[in-house]
Amino acid sequence: MTYLPETSMAVDVVLTSHIQNTIVNAIKYDHIPQDLAERLSQYTEVSLEKQNSTQGVCKVPIPFKLVKQLWKCVREKHDSDSSSNMYLHELLCGSEVYVEPLKLPEKSPELVARLKKLKAKQEKAEYERMVSNIDQKWHQTDGMQFGQEVRSGGKQLSSIINFLLSIIATFTFGYIASQYAFPSIAARVIIGVLLAFIVAIAELYFMARVEI
Numbered sequence: 495m496t497y498l499p500e501t502s503m504a505v506d507v508v509l510t511s512h513i514q515n516t517i518v519n520a521i522k523y524d525h526i527p528q529d530l531a532e533r534l535s536q537y538t539e540v541s542l543e544k545q546n547s548t549q550g551v552c553k554v555p556i557p558f559k560l561v562k563q564l565w566k567c568v569r570e571k572h573d574s575d576s577s578s579n580m581y582l583h584e585l586l587c588g589s590e591v592y593v594e595p596l597k598l599p600e601k602s603p604e605l606v607a608r609l610k611k612l613k614a615k616q617e618k619a620e621y622e623r624m625v626s627n628i629d630q631k632w633h634q635t636d637g638m639q640f641g642q643e644v645r646s647g648g649k650q651l652s653s654i655i656n657f658l659l660s661i662i663a664t665f666t667f668g669y670i671a672s673q674y675a676f677p678s679i680a681a682r683v684i685i686g687v688l689l690a691f692i693v694a695i696a697e698l699y700f701m702a703r704v705e706i
Contacts, residue, residue, distance in 0.1 A: 665690035
């Protein structure tokens with residue numbers, strides 16, 4: 495039970511089944527004035543079943559001033575019987591100060607439409623940025639592949655030219671150098687071919703190791 499100080503400010507409390515039953519009995523047995531009974535009668539038909547739901551909705555407010563007037567009238571009727579006297583805090587047991595649920599302001603249709611438009615614009619810009627990045631990556635990849643192929647082809651061509659030049663130079667060296675030892679042209683050609691063959695084997699070995 496919440497303590498309610500004396501104040502001129504209008505305060506509402508939550509209607510409980512105990513307060514509701516007290517109102518019903520007071521009206522039934524004519525314990526309260528007619529004008530007060532008329533004001534309290536609207537609370538006798540209120541359903542409190544949803545009040546105990548987990549969502550805490552459907553709390554019915556009732557002015558604390560009315561509850562206090564009800565209590566005073568009931569107490570005056572039972573002054574002769576001290577055993578049946580009811581204190582105010584007993585009547586308010588299970589109740590609490592009623593706090594009106596916060597109502598969120600509704601968004602204007604213009605604002606909702608503008609937010610949707612901005613969201614769509616942002617999504618479109620994000621999509622275009624993603625597509626642009628993908629295209630740029632594809633272009634860069636194609637260019638890099640082409641450059642790698644050109645460099646690889648140039649390297650292979652250079653290796654082949656060096657291989658041929660080495661064989662030709664070795665054959666020429668063997669042919670010319672052997673003329674002092676072998677005056678026969680056939681012998682000089684054989685020596686040049688042998689030297690060129692040896693150099694060719696060595697070049698192929700090193701080329702294979704570099705390429706692999």
